[in-house]
Amino acid sequence: MNINGKEVRAQIWDTAGQERFRAVTSAYYRGAVGALLVHDISRRLTFDSVGRWLNELHTHSDMNVVTI
Template sequence: MITIDGKQIKLQIWDTAGQESFRSITRSYYRGAAGALLVYDITRRDTFNHLTTWLEDARQHSNSNMVIMLIGNKSDLEARRDVKKEEGEAFAREHGLIFMETSAKTAANVEEAFINTAKEIYEKIQEGVFDINNEANGIKLGPQHSPTNPTLPSSGGGQQSGGGCC
């Protein structure tokens, strides 16, 4: 559970581990997902080189509005870096992705990666990009939103206390 714009948001997260042997199973996770974190290891060039294939898979099997964040992991291993931060930024820019570097070991930017992805999804909901009545988009309204009034409060609102959107 995280809070965005004063609203409780529940994230459901699957880790597909990026294993080539699980690729066919991984494709099923894209269906019904509102967001994805595409992660590579900054100390292993081959993981960066495979990004295009993983991104194509994600885009082919998901909603066209899915939010995708590119993550360069292991930022704590600067001395062993094999992929420059600028390369990750350029790849993200070229493909319309959000970018950041993290360290799972030190927890640097890990929570921020999930929160920033959720914020982007939330903004798309607010802009009407995601149809909140279609669960195929990977978004479910919380119990406080009745089917007769499924719209989310505007970000400037605050009319609803303790509410969540998803």
């Protein structure tokens, strides 16, 4: 997409919180400038997992990553 005349590229990785992706998720965080953590309001377990994902994000990413 173009923003103020500059081409900006984005990669979006979605593991859907699946445990089988835990081994590779640390690679997703390298070079990330932003992260969006999402949970399913109809499934309490997904909300309870947000803290774990946030801790993992802080462990494996740059301290300046923007988190929403």
